[in-house]
Amino acid sequence: MMNSRYTKPVNKVKWQNIVIIFVLLFMLISALPNLYSDKLTVHLTSKNAQSEPIAAQDINRLLVKHKLAIDEIRASAAGTAITLANSADQAAIEKLLTEQFSANYTIDSSIENNAPAWLKVFHGEPIKLGLDLSGGVLFVLDVDTERALFDKLQGIALDIKSLAIADRIRLSNVSQPNNHSITLSFSATKYNTVAQLLTKITQSYPELTQSKISNSQVTLAYSAAEQAKFRQETMSQTLKTMRGRIEELGITEAVTQKQGKNRIRIELPGVHDPEEAKRIIGATASLDFYQLAQHSNAVGILQMRDKSGRQLRMNSQVVFSGSHIKNARSGQDEMGMPLVNLTLDAVGGKKMSMFSKQNIGKPMVTVFSEFYRNANDEMVKKSKVINVATIQQHLGSQFSITNMSSPQEAQELALLLRAGSLTAPVTIVQQRSIEATLGVDNIDNGIKALTIGIGITLVFMFIWYRSLGLIANAALGLNLISLLGLMSLLPGTVLTLPGIAGLVLTVGMAVDTNVLIFERIKEELKRGRKVLFAIESGYKNAFSTILDANITTMITGIILYAIGYGAVKGFAIILCLGILTSMFTGVFVSKALTNLVIRENKSQLLGVKL
């Protein structure tokens, strides 16, 4: 203050004040987009130049008859634009208009924000609304990584069996005592030959740890670290697959995140019917390609029946699996039969090329596997043979699966394959669908509660503290603006119904900062200090108390944020941000305002005679 170049005798402009004004302006601009909303506009454009635009009255009459509310209709030579009052009505209105006008007009809709042009320059975004305010569908999936680990080991065990057969080593038993280890049993005299097999196994599966139990038993196990790594990989792969599937469904605003150790939380705002989304998200489809076994009596063989009941014996080793599929499109062959065209990635292409070159004229089996829950709530893997095709030629990275039963089946398989296959079975453990109307009600109620809560607080503060109360009220208003601005700015903050309650609570508690300061000033005045000095030391001395009180609330807020999900997380975010903004406005902004307003020549302040 002393060495400020801007110091003037009457009106002091300190650099702190400039920073405060700048920050507040920035917050205001960030908060403003919340006043405006995204409006859905349906456009009717005539297909040929002759047909005239439909009169606004006609459309309005039609919509009023069906009790559908709209904001405005604009008819011009280019076409008619209908702005909807409630975006929840989109489907109903589009259906109605299609029935009436689709012969001569094309109907499409777009989302526009009704903010003024100057505000759009700043590219501000309104606060994202949680599912309980916007309506939509929530899924929480449980990923069974244990099962995936078990399956992986089962594959390895089969592989070991075929390796042993190829090397003519007799193993008396290969078993899986638990989901992370395999036990090999053999007669003690064969230990040396088995040792060779073990070196081979180590070469192909370096992640397995070998331990000798006795001369006739060896255990191969995933170490704790490898298990953790496997689970993590499975989770991230499942997460990626889920994002792919949701993208395939055409939902853009979805939130997909990991929740806890083995859960995935998927929020789909705006989705009305959970069943379709559920079928695609919950499916655990995977596709594997097998070679038919050469020796019919060999061990390490998978047996399966195809649709006609024919027994098939396949080599347990997968030629390649669905994870190598880069793209899948459904289509038709020359005969009009549905099929799925596949494009493989580089690794898969190489594998396929190698395999098909050596096996021309031999059959290849395509197996489709899916997990589902049976009546006893156990996870069951159901595999079925889609087709058995003879390899006609040397195949590359592009080929197709024929013999699909219906075009719809082909489409769904293509979608699932495109979005990636899952190695771990998933179960929906939590599901919630919230209608958009409930969301609108929740917002209305929340805003009502907020307005009344603020109203009471403002009136009380004015009556109790008079002129300083007005400063506290101004600080409270600025606090609310800053909080809204901060929430709009930070990505990942979501406003939920408990969040609105948090907002109201923050308002009630925000005055605390000012009350503490004012009580302190009163104390100083009663001790006979001069007005400006009392204000100065009041702000200074109250600050450490304010800091202590807020840090502890912040600790609980952060813990709540760390463990909570969804609506509770929304509450925690507001609690934490509210503490930050209330300290900023309550201490710094109101100090600046006090300096601006209060002059030395007061006869009375805070009820204390001077």
Next chain:
Amino acid sequence: MNNLLLKQHETLSKFRIISLYFATALVIFSLLGIFSKGLNLGLDFTGGYLTEFTTEESLTQQNMEALLSSYLPDSFSLKSAENGRHWSVQQADNELSLKGKVWLSDFSEQSALTIIPLDSIYIGSQVGDELINQGGLALITSVIMILLYLSFRFEWRLAAGSVIALCHDVIIVLGIFAWFDIPFDLTIVASLLAIIGYSLNDSIIVGDKIREMMKRNNQQSVESMVNLAIKATIVRTLITSGTTLATILAVWIFAGESLAGFAMALFSGVLVGTFSSIIISATVPQLLGLSVEHYNPAEQELCSLP
């Protein structure tokens, strides 16, 4: 004048001690409720299905129950609000309930009622068990973290006073939920943590004042210093609690059914939190033997403050 003040101090001390007994009795009574009746755990913790819908027609509970029983294969619990227009149906998470998955659409087609679906929730039963652990863990971690912070910032006796006060608040709120059989869901856990934050806020402000007076050390007894500190902060405590309670009341009344339990927990929590910050958090350190000497070596620190 001095005499009068002194007399007031003594009444305040008496009031504090009597209230402390009262608080202890309340805590015991609440614990009794928690352990004998138990908490009425909501859907978040038990798992199951919840369907909410509204009807344009107003119905009595019995009528609706009779109508629904033919559509729902398993037992269910029905709650109504808004004069028999807002309904919520809760079913357990088992095979039987699963069969009636699409009952609402069947029901709205076949009954003569105009039904608007609002919300449908399914929570698996294993999710609930985890949530109970998580919620408990969150409460315990926050108490430990706060105890650490306070011990670092204040004398341990003052810290203990604040923590005992916040345990008192949480137990009484839990007791209210147990005795009145109010559904306890995830948002209530959130409100408990908010109550912890709020209760501490109050306790710290009283504690801060006590510390300040001790540092000034004007040859008074600990008892009268504590009383002075309470008197100095009582206006602030009442104003802040008043505005906070008023805003929570606004949420309770206007923000709708889904926040009612949340607002109730906060309201009772702030109410007992205000009480405990005056009675417990200042009295317990005194009983633990807080004395002026504990702040004497800290006198140099006073000068370093800006």
